[in-house]
Amino acid sequence: MRGSDTMSDSGAALAWLVIRQDDNGNRYRVGRYATEDEARKIAEGLDVHGHEQLYWVERMDRRARP
DSSP states (O other), X not given: OOOOTTBOXXXXXXXXXXXXXXXXXXXXXXXXXXXXXXXXXXXXXXXTTOOSOEEXXXXXXXXXXX
């Protein structure tokens, strides 16, 4: 059984989020990543598609629940 959603199978914290905002202003969490660099690479890769969505990276607040 898996533990907390903030952990991967290896036990590393997934503190970096990629967020998507569509052209209607709706925001969605795309994924959670262990490092800021990894999250930025994902966001940049999604951003090159040229759609009207915005992608950015945020650090998850430790106090917030997913």
